[in-house]
Amino acid sequence: xxxxxxxxxxxxxxxxxxxxxxxxxxxxxxxxxxxxxxxxxxxxxxxxxxxxxxxxxxxxxxxxxxxxxxxxxxxxxxxxxxxxxxxxxxxxxxxxxxxxxxxxxxxxxxxxxxxxxxxxxxxxxxxxxxxxxxxxxxxxxxxxxxxxxxxxxxxxxxxxxxxxxxxxxxxxxxxxxxxxxxxxxxxxxxxxxxxxxxxxxxxxxxxxxxxxxxxxxxxxxxxxxxxxxxxxxxxxxxxxxxxxxxxxxxxxxxxxxxxxxxxxxxxxxxxxxxxxxxxxxxxxxxxxxxxxxxxxxxxx
Amino acid sequence: xxxxxxxxxxxxxxxxxxxxxxxxxxxxxxxxxxxxxxxxxxxxxxxxxxxxxxxxxxxxxxxxxxxxxxxxxxxxxxxxxxxxxxxxxxxxxxxxxxxxxxxxxxxxxxxxxxxxxxxxxxxxxxxxxxxxxxxxxxxxxxxxxxxxxxxxxxxxxxxxxxxxxxxxxxxxxxxxxxxxxxxxxxxxxxxxxxxxxxxxxxxxxxxxxxxxxxxxxxxxxxxxxxxxxxxxxxxxxxxxxxxxxxxxxxxxxxxxxxxxxxxxxxxxxxxxxxxxxxxxxxxxxxxxxxxxxxxxxxxxxxxxxxxxxxxxxxxxxxxxxxxxxxxxxxxxxxxxxxxxxxxxxxxxxxxxxxxxxxxxxxxxxxxxxxxxxxxxxxxxxxxxxxxxxxxxxxxxxxxxxxxxxxxxxxxxxxxxxxxxxxxxxxxxxxxxxxxxxxxxxxxxxxxxxxxxxxxxxxxxxxxxxxxxxxxxxxxxxxxxxxxxxxxxxxxxxxxxxxxxxxxxxxxxxxxxxxxxxxxxxxxxxxxxxxxxxxxxxxxxxxxxxxxxxxxxxxxxxxxxxxxxxxxxxxxxxxxxxxxxxxxxxxxxxxxxxxxxxxxxxxxxxxxxxxxxxxxxxxx
Numbered sequence: 001x002x003x004x005x006x007x008x009x010x011x012x013x014x015x016x017x018x019x020x021x022x023x024x025x026x027x028x029x030x031x032x033x034x035x036x037x038x039x040x041x042x043x044x045x046x047x048x049x050x051x052x053x054x055x056x057x058x059x060x061x062x063x064x065x066x067x068x069x070x071x072x073x074x075x076x077x078x079x080x081x082x083x084x085x086x087x088x089x090x091x092x093x094x095x096x097x098x099x100x101x102x103x104x105x106x107x108x109x110x111x112x113x114x115x116x117x118x119x120x121x122x123x124x125x126x127x128x129x130x131x132x133x134x135x136x137x138x139x140x141x142x143x144x145x146x147x148x149x150x151x152x153x154x155x156x157x158x159x160x161x162x163x164x165x166x167x168x169x170x171x172x173x174x175x176x177x178x179x180x181x182x183x184x185x186x187x188x189x190x191x192x193x194x195x196x197x198x199x200x201x202x203x204x205x206x207x208x209x210x211x212x213x214x215x216x217x218x219x220x221x222x223x224x225x226x227x228x229x230x231x232x233x234x235x236x237x238x239x240x241x242x243x244x245x246x247x248x249x250x251x252x253x254x255x256x257x258x259x260x261x262x263x264x265x266x267x268x269x270x271x272x273x274x275x276x277x278x279x280x281x282x283x284x285x286x287x288x289x290x291x292x293x294x295x296x297x298x299x300x
Numbered sequence: 301x302x303x304x305x306x307x308x309x310x311x312x313x314x315x316x317x318x319x320x321x322x323x324x325x326x327x328x329x330x331x332x333x334x335x336x337x338x339x340x341x342x343x344x345x346x347x348x349x350x351x352x353x354x355x356x357x358x359x360x361x362x363x364x365x366x367x368x369x370x371x372x373x374x375x376x377x378x379x380x381x382x383x384x385x386x387x388x389x390x391x392x393x394x395x396x397x398x399x400x401x402x403x404x405x406x407x408x409x410x411x412x413x414x415x416x417x418x419x420x421x422x423x424x425x426x427x428x429x430x431x432x433x434x435x436x437x438x439x440x441x442x443x444x445x446x447x448x449x450x451x452x453x454x455x456x457x458x459x460x461x462x463x464x465x466x467x468x469x470x471x472x473x474x475x476x477x478x479x480x481x482x483x484x485x486x487x488x489x490x491x492x493x494x495x496x497x498x499x500x501x502x503x504x505x506x507x508x509x510x511x512x513x514x515x516x517x518x519x520x521x522x523x524x525x526x527x528x529x530x531x532x533x534x535x536x537x538x539x540x541x542x543x544x545x546x547x548x549x550x551x552x553x554x555x556x557x558x559x560x561x562x563x564x565x566x567x568x569x570x571x572x573x574x575x576x577x578x579x580x581x582x583x584x585x586x587x588x589x590x591x592x593x594x595x596x597x598x599x600x601x602x603x604x605x606x607x608x609x610x611x612x613x614x615x616x617x618x619x620x621x622x623x624x625x626x627x628x629x630x631x632x633x634x635x636x637x638x639x640x641x642x643x644x645x646x647x648x649x650x651x652x653x654x655x656x657x658x659x660x661x662x663x664x665x666x667x668x669x670x671x672x673x674x675x676x677x678x679x680x681x682x683x684x685x686x687x688x689x690x691x692x693x694x695x696x697x698x699x700x701x702x703x704x705x706x707x708x709x710x711x712x713x714x715x716x717x718x719x720x721x722x723x724x725x726x727x728x729x730x731x732x733x734x735x736x737x738x739x740x741x742x743x744x745x746x747x748x749x750x751x752x753x754x755x756x757x758x759x760x761x762x763x764x765x766x767x768x769x770x771x772x773x774x775x776x777x778x779x780x781x782x783x784x785x786x787x788x789x790x791x792x793x794x795x796x797x798x799x800x801x802x803x804x805x806x807x808x809x810x811x812x813x814x815x816x817x818x819x820x821x822x823x824x825x826x827x828x829x830x831x832x833x834x835x836x837x838x839x840x841x842x843x844x845x846x847x848x849x850x851x852x853x854x855x856x857x858x859x860x861x862x863x864x865x866x867x868x869x870x871x872x873x874x875x876x877x878x879x880x881x882x883x884x885x886x887x888x889x890x891x892x893x894x895x896x897x898x899x900x901x902x903x904x905x906x907x908x909x910x911x912x913x914x915x916x917x918x919x
Binding site for chain 2: 045078080127128130131132133134164165166167169233234235236237238
């Protein structure tokens with residue numbers, strides 16, 4: 001049964017190229033070339049281009065943020081892009097905040113890499129037994145356990161993305177964020193902050209102005225390492241194309257407007273430079289908190 | 301048609317009559333004060349577009365009066381043409397023939413409130429009446445704010461208010477709505493019982509409509525017809541004395557609208573709407589606003605087919621609509637071509653086996669498989685054979701056409717790729733077991749499942765790109781959207797795989813196996829299963845949004861049309877559900893199991909049943 005589908009009658013491929021008639025050429029702007037390149041083979045990505053940055057900011061000496069970046073492309077013509085990205089932000093006020101975020105990204109990374117090592121890197125690559133969604137769910141539980149064990153009383157946010165092919169599964173707890181940033185200037189927040197003040201604001205109990213100065217602004221109602229069980233938001237979606245997946249801590253989104261984030265990201269074709277510029281913008285705005293950011297783009 | 305000069309004899313139009321060679325009359329849907337209202341089809345569109353044709357004819361001989369009637373009619377047309385509001389039917393056309401005048405309007409599918417009143421035994425739920433009241437205030441406010449002159453409707457009453465299938469209201473019959481000329485005393489129009497005293501004095505102000513709305517709401521809440529009571533006697537019939545279920549707050553708003561003196565009523569429809577919204581907030585019914593209650597939705601409509609067509613054996617497959625025609629295969633071995641507008645037989649083509657799938661149309665030909673092991677291609681126009689392709693097993697999969705090729709599965713265990721122009725086999729991909737799933741073609745790849753539970757993605761050479769194994773048969777046909785391929789399996793699982801790599805993105809457990817093909821709308825995925833259930837699942841979170849339980853297995857596939865889901869069940873019903881909430885809008889019982897998939901086009905939905913009949917319904 002194994003190769004039952006491989007016994008095939010070889011025939012020439014059916015051409016899907018439309019015949020070019022009355023073709024005309026005109027100079028294309030860099031943006032147009034970019035868009036054409038990204039639209040070509042849409043959904044069939046060969047690899048991911050990634051940038052990341054981690055900065056303590058202007059007011060803090062320690063760094064309670066932690067970043068995980070794993071990026072790989074495997075295979076020949078049909079290369080399968082694989083990526084694993086996460087940001088965790090240790091909770092202020094907890095002594096073990098720094099340790100918690102570190103443990104969280106380590107646990108997520110080690111669980112997923114152990115599960116995916118053979119399917120991806122083995123001699124006969126094959127899809128994993130579990131779905132991306134199921135893998136993420138278990139990864140969050142593993143991270144929760146690890147944080148509770150290594151940093152009792154500590155807690156952290158976690159926003160993690162597992163990318164295989166053109167699909168991503170995102171797990172989210174707390175008030176770090178994942179965004180889709182499109183080349184056409186749209187920016188869309190993919191996650192929902194688990195912030196108490198934000199929730200009160202959504203329920204109409206607080207105005208935006210009141211929320212901005214609320215003393216319990218950073219209190220989370222869901223976080224990793226807190227409570228007996230953990231309930232993360234987990235969802236799957238296609239990678240934003242043409243555009244980026246951006247993950248960041250509140251040290252970025254809390255001080256740089258979404259519009260500015262989008263502009264900085266789209267101003268350069270290098271995710272690495274874009275991350276540097278985002279950190280600079282957060283520091284220029286006072287840098288009150290640790291700043292961490294991961295930027296991912298899929299290319300064919 | 302019978303036009304008689306002088307207008308003494310009134311003959312209604314009959315089914316099949318055509319006006320201006322364009323509007324084909326289907327049915328009388330109502331009788332107005334001055335003529336009938338018909339449901340008609342606008343044949344200018346190849347698509348089935350339904351319209352309401354409002355006829356007005358004069359039975360009076362007095363020339364001056366007749367001219368006046370025609371002027372009213374013309375005025376209605378001109379007022380309507382300037383209005384844009386979701387609850388006001390759009391006007392499409394206006395003309396006169398002999399002594400009859402016609403207005404062509406958007407067809408509103410539903411019943412008027414008077415019909416609902418005559419059918420109900422029980423009081424309407426308060427939130428239902430409150431929802432209607434708020435919508436009515438909204439449209440009255442729109443009319444009263446009309447520039448340059450406010451429009452006073454002047455005849456708000458249950459028979460002029462439609463309850464649509466979507467459970468919204470529509471204001472109909474603008475026959476006497478009149479541009480308000482400030483200060484002028486207008487002639488008396490209105491309806492006894494609903495009209496206020498000031499209207500009898502010839503006044504037409506927004507307060508007239510507010511009173512009539514109050515009277516209508518009073519009627520809806522108490523079920524007491526004001527036309528049978530003494531005029532202006534609402535004060536003697538407090539709402540709560542008749543119906544204790546109505547909250548005091550709501551009753552107070554309605555009673556204020558019914559004040560004898562205009563100055564004691566609400567100043568404007570906007571003010572009354574505000575008061576109603578406050579009632580809804582206070583009593584907590586706002587939460588239920590705009591959410592249709594299934595009972596009222598069913599009570600609102602009696603479902604009756606537009607037409608039916610009987611074949612000689614069971615219909616198990618799906619129909620395909622194309623260019624005004626409906627093509628459907630039958631277990632009497634024939635493929636039928638019918639006129640989609642009226643179900644009239646056009647031609648049939650006989651094969652040597654039952655036809656289980658859904659025909660595909662391409663370039664003037666119809667493609668379909670048969671249990672006689674062949675893929676048949678016949679001309680859509682003549683029903684004459686163009687070519688056929690032999691496989692080594694019954695063809696139960698439906699053909700897909702892309703890039704000049706037909707892709708179809710066969711029980712011989714292969715996926716066949718055949719040149720669509722000449723029927724020459726390009727290649728076939730071995731699946732090892734019957735391929736009954738219909739292939740899906742998306743960006744140069746072909747996706748299909750097989751009875752052994754194997755799922756494959758092959759390229760246009762037939763080379764396997766990736767494959768995936770389910771625990772049991774995949775008869776369900778895949779759907780690819782946004783880089784993800786979705787399909788169900790007999791192993792009771794709904795799968796979402798990355799279309800490029802075959803990696804599973806998520807899976808969802810169904811109560812039992814499924815051969816139903818999923819339907820997608822935005823991020824929502826719909827499918828049926830053998831556990832009798834129609835599921836709605838959010839593809840992002842993999843959470844079940846709603847489920848609807850039928851009385852038997854759901855082996856056919858759901859389709860989405862506008863904001864509704866249509867799906868057949870082995871219990872014999874065609875179900876129409878609200879796609880966002882899963883609430884039942886209507887269902888229709890056929891005389892045999894439905895295993896096929898409905899097809900919808902414009903205002904009509906078609907379904908075949910094992911009772912040998914093809915049905916057409918208003919969507």
